[in-house]
Amino acid sequence: MTVSIVGIGGSTRPDSQSGRALRLVLAGAEQAGAKVSAITGADLELPFYDPSIAERPAAAASMIELLRAADGVVFVSPGYHGTVSGLVKNALDYIEELRTDERPYLDGRAIGCVAVAAGWQASVNTLNALRSIAHATRGWPTPLGAAVNSIEVGFDASGGCTDDRVAANLAMIGAQVTEFATRRTA
Numbered sequence: 001m002t003v004s005i006v007g008i009g010g011s012t013r014p015d016s017q018s019g020r021a022l023r024l025v026l027a028g029a030e031q032a033g034a035k036v037s038a039i040t041g042a043d044l045e046l047p048f049y050d051p052s053i054a055e056r057p058a059a060a061a062s063m064i065e066l067l068r069a070a071d072g073v074v075f076v077s078p079g080y081h082g083t084v085s086g087l088v089k090n091a092l093d094y095i096e097e098l099r100t101d102e103r104p105y106l107d108g109r110a111i112g113c114v115a116v117a118a119g120w121q122a123s124v125n126t127l128n129a130l131r132s133i134a135h136a137t138r139g140w141p142t143p144l145g146a147a148v149n150s151i152e153v154g155f156d157a158s159g160g161c162t163d164d165r166v167a168a169n170l171a172m173i174g175a176q177v178t179e180f181a182t183r184r185t186a
Contacts, residue, residue: 003181005029005174006066009076009090009114010040018116020155021148021170022076025112026160028174033179034072039063039091049093056097064097072110072181074174079117079126084133095137104138110180111139112173116148123147133155142176144169 007026010019017110019040026036046060056064067073077088084092097107111134115126127147134141146169153163 001180001185003034003071003178004069005034005036005072005074005177005181006070007036007038007040007074007076008044008063009074009088010044011078011085012041012045013042013088015157016078016080017148017150017155018076018114020159021114021116021146022074023159024155024161024167024170025074025076025114028171029074029178030098030174031043031171032175032178034174034178037066039066044091046090046094049090049096051096056094056095060094063091064094067095067106068098069099070109071185072177073106074114074177075113075130075134076114076116077130079119079122079124080121081114082125083128084129091132092137094100106134106137106139108184109135109139110142110177110184112142112177113145114148114170114173115146116150118150119183120147120149123149140180142173142180144173144176146170158162
């Protein structure tokens with residue numbers, strides 16, 4: 001059985017560093033045998049999550065359905081002022097729509113977490129925030145997460161990374177999400 005992995009992250013800036021990191025993680029998941037989907041860029045431009053509103057815009061409804069069907073999820077955020085960007089956090093707030101599902105929130109699903117920021121403090125703090133969100137949504141953060149310091153590591157438009165170890169770690173996160181999701185669905 002092929003597992004489905006959904007990646008959420010990046011920024012509204014076309015081809016952002018965090019969006020490029022997300023693509024490397026999802027490529028690792030795909031190489032490990034998963035079917036992957038990405039919610040990034042303009043797909044993240046959602047109205048502020050309001051639990052009192054029943055009607056969801058098409059982009060939010062689509063993301064919710066992808067998450068509902070996902071066997072594993074990847075969170076990637078730029079670090080803004082030492083934590084998750086508002087854009088990514090708002091998208092993750094929509095996970096609340098899964099609260100009454102048979103499998104509520106992201107219960108039992110592997111969650112890969114990656115933070116990309118200009119500096120170690122911001123990237124590590126952001127990674128910790130993503131791992132906390134994974135726990136709060138009942139997901140299982142993978143053993144490996146990545147805090148990427150974009151002052152020291154860059155990504156190019158063709159999908160390359162200036163540091164082979166970082167590229168390998170990002171691919172490994174995708175592979176771990178896939179491996180755990182495959183074991184869970186078996």
